Amino acid sequence: MATETPQTDPSLLEAVPALSTSVQDLGKLIADPDSDLPAKELPKLDELIDDYYNRDTGVGNEEFALRILQVFQQSTHKDVYEKVVNQLPSDQRRAVKDFVGKGLSAEEADRLLVQEIPIVAPLEVQTNEIRLFSSKKSEPLVPERKYIKGATENLLFENWGRTVKHTPQITxxxxxxxxxxxxxxxxxKNNQGVRVSGFRHSWAPVFGRNDITDKKHNGSVLISTLTERNASVLPNFTSLPSSLFQPKETELNHISVVDAAYVGAQRPLTGGKKYVRVGTATTNEQFRRWCIDEGNVTLPMNIIEVEITFGGSNATICHGAGMQHSTLSDLVRxxxxxxxxxxVCTxxxxxPELMKAASGCFGLLGVVTHITFECDAMLTAVMRPVKLDAIEAIPPPPGMKDSDIPAPLWKQRTPEQKKTHQDNFERRANNDFYAEWFWFPYSTKVWVNTWSTDASTKNVVNYPSNKDxxxxxxxxxxxxxxxxxxHSVHALQARPQMQTAVLSWLAMRNLDERKENQKPIRTLLPNALHFQRGVQNIRVRDLEVELPLHAKKGTTTERDYSNVQRAWWDAIRxxxxxxxxxxxxxPLEMRMMGSSSVTMAPQRGNKLGTCAIEILTLKVVSDIWEPFAQKVLDKWVGYSDNDGRPVVVKPHWAKEWYNYKVDGAPWVRKLKNDVxxxxxxxxxxxxxxxxEKHGWTLxxxxxxxxxxxxxxxYLDDV
Known part of the structure; x- marks a missing residue:
């Protein structure tokens, strides 16, 4: 039988207030002149909280953004506000300051960003604005520049999550x-190693070699497909509607359509599909714009972040969501x-057998310069995101008692309601084109972002809008x-749960929602895949595993989601x-997806599909993160299927996994020798x-x- 969730002292789960209670308690602390939290530390935040929860008309996104920024601007900790704002390029800085202090609307601020060229070296500038549904083709590639050896010596490399660092001899x-x-x-010729990085959005040590302790550098070469500004400086403005912040077009980020012969295919694609050749330096934002402006095609799934390069996301076999979809590497031709x-080799x-290894090879083949994907004809996403009660969005698993459910999340349900909630969850997971769920710590709601598609691309909106x-x-x-x-407010240092609840409140209210009486969002598929922009400006830690689905007892094809529900609720508990x-x-995040034919894909062999589930935190609490993540991982790797066989859980190669243990031994050892x-x-x-075919050896x-x-x-005995 599947593992039953162990019992926990109910007092542990009942002592934590609901998110709304914690946020309103913060408002009361600020408003109380006798509390240990002086109002000047977070001025008028209590009024914003009160309006948000009690005002009949609510607080719109623009008003909320303005008022929360004004809280920080007027705080006794306004040095933090000034530090963040002053890091912005000149036009962003002015737009934000005018938005906060001079009554500039968000729409006017966005127009200001588009009109002005920022004075920030060495940011490259591109002159063409984004074009929606334009027939105009890309400008010709810039002339080939003279190669200059030794771009930067002894430059410290750090990945985006700040879990890997080393110093290459030359970048x-x-x-x-x-x-x-x-x-x-x-x-x-110089006996140096070569590794490649893009946006550096991996937590595992998949980049260059480690430092040699008695030298300034590790003796190796790093090829960075993005400039240092675009790859490692935050805030990053790739997602802004202007084209001013896009990397300039080069041969290594050029996008073009190629024919069947180019990819060795037997016949041309039909039904509007195309083979699209993408330079590995291409960001998702560049590709999103190309698909809409010129290509009239789309990848059926992708990662959310628009700053990431295709070289990086493909090398580590990244994925999107939806049970009918596999990984990015499965789309490589x-x-x-x-x-x-x-x-240069191809x-x-x-x-086809060699493609299974080459399409997700961690950079071991060499320096990948271009990838050709099989893209679908453009589709419309029909989105109806909702915020459901946690107990309804993903029901507790079989065997989980009411006393094990955190008190703020529990509510009475009839057997009929339980069945309806279970059926709705399974319907979304099984059938929706895209399927993911988000739960922010201590929230009573789960943001459910599952949607279908429409072949018609009429009556669509630009989503999110430029203003949004x-x-x-x-x-x-x-x-x-x-x-x-x-973190700096003395009165809150002893209230980490309240701090977290406020952050969850800020994040949850920013996620879109469509009520039953509202029309769905109709937008082109690439927009829907990248529904949230700018998230890369918040550094996080991230542990993700791929959990295989198994069949319900007595069947071979009906998916049993009990372990999925168990993993979700074990993380919440x-x-x-x-x-x-x-x-x-x-947040705790979860996506449903299919299997994979790529040799080293974590999803390979999962015939009934895969649950990709992950937990995240802020970088500022990295010192207490790993012990917690290890405890959650211990739960996730302990499940069995309905016949009592252990479920084989694998890590997402690009996320955190290298420092963790399974069954008391290093996870990397178990992966190599067993899994x-x-x-x-x-x-x-x-x-x-x-x-052998291309003239090199292991x-x-x-x-x-x-x-x-x-x-x-892979190469220990070579």
Whole structure:
């Protein structure tokens, strides 16, 4: 039988107030002249809270953003506000300051951003504004620049999540294939390793080699496909509607349509599908705009963030959501790379078995310069996001008693209501084109973002609108301010649960919702996939696992979601059980997706589908995060199917997993020797076959393109 959720002291779960109660309690603290929280530390926040919960007309997004920014601007901790605002380029700074202090509307602020060119070096500037439904084609590529060796020496590398750092001997920013070839040939000649990074949005040590302790650098070369400004400086403005903040077009971020022969296919695509060749430096935002402006195609799924490059998201086998979808790497039809000899090589559909390894290879083939995806004809997403009671959105699993449900989330339900909630959850998970759920700590609601599609692209809106994108980016700024200011307020230092509840309140109210009497949002699919902009401006820690689905007892095809529900509620319970320190301060997220044919994909072999579930927190509480995440992981890896067989849980390769343990041993050891043993052997065989065809060996790639982690997993005996 499946593992039953263990009992917990009910007092632990009853002692934590509901999110709305915590937020309103904060308002009372501020308003009470005798409390230990002086009103000047968070001036007029009590009035905003009172209006939000008690005013009949509510508080709209624009008014809320304005008033919360004014709270921080007028606070005794206004130095935090000034620090964040002064980090903005000149036009953003003026737009935000005029929005806060001079009555500029969000729409006017957005127009100001589009009109002015920021004076920020070395930010590259592109002159063409985003064009919706335009027939105008991209401008020709810029002329090839002269290759300059030694772009930056001894520059510290840090990943986005700040979990990996090292110092390459040289960091290069190539713009074309010839430059990449020269870099690789020089590195091989000088006995140097080469690794590549994009936006650096991975928490695992998949980047360069570690520092050599007695030297300033690790002796290796880093190829950064984004400039240092675009890759590592926050805030990042890639998501703003203006094109002023997009990387300039180069050969390595160029997008074009290619024919079937280019990818080794037997016949052309039909039904509006196209093979789209994408440079690995291309960001999701550049691709989103191209799909809408020119391509009239879309990826059927993608990650949410628009700043990420395709080279990075594909190398680590990233995914989107929806049971009928697999991973990004499953959509790859051609990989172009520079090998250890400096030659340009191609793997495509003419060798389908080799594609299974090449399409998700962690950069081991060499420097991947272009990826060709099979894209669908443009579709319309019909979105109706809702905020449901937690107990309704994802019902507690079988065997979970009412006393195990945190008191703020419990409510009486009849057997008929329980069945309806279960049926609705399974219907969304099984059938909706896109399916994901968000729960922010201590909220009584879950944000449910599952939707269907329409082949008609008429009567669509630009979503989120330019005004809403400005507000979303502004709200990431005040989320950063909020976490630092709340952490600095002496009266709140002993109230971490209240701090977390306020952050969850700020985040939840920013998520869109459609009531039953409202029309759904009709927007083009690429917009829906990237529904939230600017989230990359808040650094987080992130543990994600891929949980395989199994069949209901007595069936072979009906999906049993009991372990999914168990994993969801085990994470929620852990959050409440640790409320005294609140190590989890960002959401619990869950997506449903299918299986995969990519050799090293965590979803491979999950015939009935996969649940991708993750917990996040803010970087400011990293010191208490890993012990908490380990406890949640201990729960997740302990489930069984209906026949009592242990469920094999795998990590998302790009998220946190390297520092954790399973059954008391390093997880990486278990992955290598047990979970992925057969897949690793197959992966090595396929890599060797590609090398034999293209003139290199496993020893060549270990020397030039690997690092310590990849050596251990795949090349330890080479």
């Amino acid at each position: 290069y920013y190539p713009e074309n294939i010839k430059e990449v070839q020269t870099i690789v040939r020089d590195a091989v 051609c990989i172009e790379y520079v090998n250890a000899r400096g030659d 793997v495509n559909m003419a060798d 994108v400005f507000l979303q980016v502004a709200e990431t700024a005040f989320m950063n301010m909020a976490q630092e200011i709340l 852990a959050c409440y059980e640790h409320a005294e320190t609140s190590p989890m301060r960002m 992925y043993r057969d897949q690793i052997a197959e992966f090595r065989t396929l890599l060797a076959a590609i090398g 020893a060549d790639i270990k020397k030039t393109f690997s690092n310590e982690l990849l050596d251990y997993l």
